[in-house]
Amino acid sequence: MVRCHDLVGDLFPHVRALLLERVFFEYGVVRLVAGTQPIGVACPACAAVSNRVHSMYARRLEDTPVGDRPVVIELTVRRLYCENSACMRRTFAEQIDGLTIRYGRRTPSARRLSEAVTVALAGHAGARLAAALHIGVSRTTLLWAIMALPDPAWAVPKVLGVDDFATRRRHHYGTVLIDCETGQPLDLLNGRDAATLAGRLRERPGTEIICRDRAGSYADGARTGAPNAVQVADRFHLWQNLGTAVEAGIRLRIRCLKKAVASPDGLTNDGYGVGATKAMSPIEARIRERHATIHALLAQGHGIRERSPENCTSAVTPSAAMHARRSPNSC
Template sequence: MNIVVESAVANDEAIRIEARCAAPGAHCPVCGGWSSRVHAAYLRSSADLPCAGRQSVVWLRVRCFICANTDCPRRTFIEQAPGLTRLHGRTTERLRSTMDTLPLALTGRAGARIAAHIGIATDRNTLLRRVMGLPDPAPTEPRSIGVDDFSLHRRHVYGTVITDAVTHRVLDLLPERDAATLAPWLAAHSEIEVICRDRAGAYVEAADAAASQAQQVADCFHLRQNIANSVKRTVTGHRS
């Protein structure tokens, strides 16, 4: 980030920072040619991380260059400050990153409360929109999965949750907990080598039918649960 800060003025509510890009020119985003011919310049404001409880705003003087390449379809282009701002962004990258982290850790309402406390002007809906706008994590090809049932409506409706046994990320939710629902999912994922499951007959049936290449193992929770139940039965049997 090659930025020169020209002034910083603080009052009781806010800090205003004026800055400019230090480079004498910029590369055209279309043809890649270098240009230092300035067509115009203007001030662009971006909300920045608060400082000492006060909101900060960076006013960046950006220049519009004339592309020196006469064959280029782009006549003029506006310089960017990578690492500080992005095209059409109203916040600096570091504020954007903080505003993405808050709702991920705290959800919208608590995130907005903390944001107000540290001096970031936002609201819970804005924070939630930011989370919705984040790119999905890159899909992985898990080798080891966990398969278990979960309740959508206790004692009435159960589905199946499939997790990556290494990252513990949820990979998929299936609407039933029977072999007919799980088998097609397993058949479509022939890369799976290990299936951690409980001892429900349905999951054994699905794994035997659709994932014969995979090793089936009992997951820790159910092993411990079995041991605990056995100990309890034994102790109860010897109570007298």
Template sequence: MVFPHLNRVMVGQARRADGMVRVSARTREDGAFPCPGCGVLSRRVHSRYRRQIADTAIGGQPVLIELSVRRLFCDERGCPRHTFCEQIEGLSIRYGRRTPTLLKVLQAVGLALAGRAGARLTTVLGATVSRTTLLRVVMRLPAPTPVGAPKVLGVDDFALRKREVYGTVLVDCGSHRPIDLLPDRQSGTFARWLCEHPGAQVICRDRAGAYAEGASTGAPEAVQVADRWHLWHNLGEHVEKEVARHRLCLPGPAPHPSTDVWQGPPGEFAAAHTAAYAVGHVLPERTHARYRRVHELLAQGASMQAAARKLGLCYNTVRKYARADSADALAGARSDRVTILEAYKPYLHQRLSEGPASTAELHRQITAKGYRGSYGTVAAYLRELRATGIIPAPGPAPPTVRQVAGWIMTDPDVLGEEVRAKLKAVLANCPELESTTAHVHDFAAMLTELRGETVSGTGSARSTSIPCRACAPSPTASTGTVTR
């Protein structure tokens, strides 16, 4: 009653050793077992060997069954097998290192919690396995055969090998369970699946053109909708580009004539500080020149490949410049990159404020402190500082583009007081970002409160604000308001 899977074997002893319960058992000598190749019963023994099979825990302790089994001859002449090993129903399976009972437990844990979380739970259950083992157990389960498509079908891609090989997962949005996997994300593959499994009334997908085309071909009568996650994710990407476009509006370190090193007329200190901040946070003139040249060639009728050959750039770079709304968006996107020199800039500022020092000397000093970058990186940064004539004083760094975008996309009630104050300072300095934030809040209310019929809100009323100083110099740049 307690151990039904041990009924067919003879248990020798059970002992506690090495932190687990070890059960020694052997199969009976008089039993006959069918050959897995031909099904003919055999009891002629070839040899014996010992197997170790993990079982479910007893009293929170792992259980290991040391089972001695027989290898039997198959006497059927036409059978391709000469010998085979006997399997005990409910206790052992071919090549199995776990009992069927333990395997069912691991399958349930893997289906519920997947890898890392499931592996942590198995430690408590007394059947410790790694996350990869748990995933392999789940992947060996037979896939369910879908009879027809659900009424609400979800479709999205997943990476078999990131950026190289992708597949498609189909989900029943009613039960939130995957129902099938497709080998690629082509429209034809998805359309064929829909033709073979009719019945979908609503197809919930991302904004990829392949899935839209496949849905129109395979299920033309179904209603296609975009799921909320992809809508919010796409909005977040555009908000980040918008913040990058207004990078100069983010509050920088305030000028401190008493601590910053400045050699020049006192009245020009604030202007020099603003120039230094602009130089340090906007991509160099090369980005603007490339952007201008790419769009000039495209306006003349040249293809992107021809423009890449003429400018000496790769095709992907030209495509990035062609698709960008403005050069400021590209410059702002790169302004937040953390260089290998970032951790050593405060030391360089301190040394320069103490007195003149050569680039070679400063390079040797920060190398002794652990710097592993090149001499040219240090020389370029010091050249920039000396060109502006100002050395920044130590202080809190301005918020990055990604930080500000994250603040805008987060529920204001979740943000802390300090973060809300920083965001308020950013929005007070840039009416365009304030309008963007209002649009984001309106859109969030539409998604969470299911008010899809909403056409306008408070955000649209703020889109007529006076342009900020970041977008005023470039009349061709986009106003940057996020629209629904």
């Protein structure tokens, strides 16, 4: 047989240090009413212990749910005088170790639970899961909570990846640092200028190779912040630059290429790119069929919303129709 008092202590071990007055269920919520022990508390400014009460007030702490029911701790705490005449604080509010923090509205276990939801989902999805877990928290609060989490510690990698990212395209950019050997993101910097990168490299010296975006600011930042590191261009940007150069070359010579492939050697120039062979893959055949169907419908005066299964043998989506309209090869 388990006594009720022991059961409450097992279910709510974090309230053992309190004077628990009663536990009751009201309006779908388990409520614990408690006060603090009449013992001396150290002033947070000078550490002088005081037991002289200035006033008392109620705090409401949200706790982790029990039995699929939300739990609230209604806690009465004391405001105490600091009796050290040399201390700047006249009064201070007592905090209970392992249960309360200044301005905190949740117990540590409820805070850990909401942080886990925040890290996993954040935003709207996190708020929906939190509601299912009986955690009363908005998406905005979850976002604030994730920003308040301390950054994980990281060791200086041997090969450091540096690239930019946009928080608001064409207006504001940041820099992401990555451990190229593990693929682990390490840090985010506000801005993508040379001084920002150089400052961080000086703070965390030891990188041997910097694999970076080809931007000149990163070259300057790496040169001044880590002069002994070897700078290399990363593979993504090399491929991207190669692709851009090839595309530009083809655009410059598109007329010559069209003439060159208008020969009966198995190559065609039919609007889908120079050099396409007559043998088509099933996907390519389906795309061509849809393209032709969409243009036939558009030529007949049909809008995108007016299409019907009778008029179109293949499924034509609005995005496909828009693609057909925007296609540089379209008629």
